[in-house]
Amino acid sequence: MREEIAAHLAYDVPRQPFSTGWIETLWMIAMLPRAIVRLRPDALFCAGNSYTIVALAMKLLLGRRCPPILAKISNDLERRDMVAPIRWLYHRWLRLHGIFIDHFIGMEEPMAGEIEAAIPAAIRRISIIPDPALDEAQVMRLHHAPRPARKARTGGLRFVGVGRLATQKNVALMLRGFARGAAALDSLTIYGEGPERAMLTALCQDLGIADRVTWPGHVPDPASRLPEFDVFLLSSDYEGVPAVVVEALAAGLPIIATRCSVSMTALTGHGALAHLVDTGDLDAFSAAIRDAGRLRQDRAASLAQARRFTVEQASHAYLARFQSIRRHAPACRNNFAPSD
Incomplete structure (x- = not known):
């Protein structure tokens, strides 16, 4: 880096x-x-x-x-x-x-x-x-970035996750939730690199979703890619105040996340700006993915929250x-x- x-x-x-x-x-x-x-x-x-x-x-x-x-x-x-x-x-x-x-x-x-x-x-x-997590210029670039229409490219929702491929992030929960809850044309992109990559790609094969999950690895400024997607996912077992959630708020994405921090409710506007589920709860995480097409984000409230973290x-x-x-x-x- x-x-x-x-x-x-x-x-x-x-x-x-x-x-x-x-x-x-x-x-x-x-x-x-x-x-x-x-x-x-x-x-x-x-x-x-x-x-x-x-x-x-x-x-x-x-x-x-x-x-x-x-x-x-x-x-x-x-x-x-x-x-x-x-x-x-x-x-x-x-x-x-x-x-x-x-x-x-x-x-x-x-x-x-x-x-x-x-x-x-x-x-x-x-x-x-x-x-x-960001500077003011980054927040505004994410907020004003052009957003492709939902389902415009493939007919499905484009989910995205960002983080190290390590035990703390519990990416396995994200993959299992996606396999169980996503529609056939939905896709998932996970930005990040780490020691669990081989295990996670093998898990994709086992779950039958390898053709719908993309692994770009670590890329500079992954936040700039967020406006290309429809829904942000976070599956961590524990966090402090995850900067990736601030980035997703700046981009105005609907968010599905675990309650991985004492701060998650406050960070997401007392839950109004994200669908929060308990850590490790596969049933709740997959159900949230299944219903993700109904999620709508208050972009003005998301922007105001993101601007607190500059x-x-x-x-x-x-x-x-x-x-x-x-x-x-x-x-x-x-x-x-x-x-x-």
Whole structure:
């Protein structure tokens, strides 16, 4: 994804003697302390709770020299998908976050209560900033993009999904729901790549839908393709605030999605802008696909909701949070010895 990152920013990328993707977290823990000592940042941003182990490592390795850390909670904290013993350990791990994270960002209002329940020590250190999924120009391009008439090409509905082909996304549920609920001329396109691709394409064969499911893989800016379709599908077991739903709202697509996050109801206008079903509920998901031809989207309400989740809206709020934790933290630069 290196070609997709924003231009005109200063990137500090350590030289890699070999491919480090398979040890990504350990590589960050090994490389980041030296970069912090050299760059002396005012604050660190942990872009998701998958990386909070790196934040803990920085606190342990650097001590008082570690800048304050602001962490975005990017995924569901309940994790009902986990088996009980693992879930118990995970919740104990979450409670420790209150010790080494200085400030927490939730991506939609219901996440404040979720964070407080999972990390009691975080109370009064939580801000809600709607996830900056798109910029204003992208939202408007999606909203005004020409939309082919329904059933104009094939006589069937064109369903679309976007996401990594990984266990969390439960694409198998989407395929089974499509096989059971879609009409004979309906089609499904799934943008994304991941470790489950071979299993999922084999499942298509088993379900007898291989000729109606298309796998373009990972493509730059898949959101720009959404106006070509009729209905958006999301089948995840857990999410934070899924950016793909914001993209579908901007494009004005009817949405069928699982209740994969505490924020899904608020994100979809208290359910008015999506047909929501329980996670893992194949009967409900397939029934929603069967009735998808009746779905109509309030495009004005969808646009208004999508515009809450823009870079322009979030950037000022993020800057204010960084300035706030900097004011209330020790002067980290003064903690570096002159010899560093």
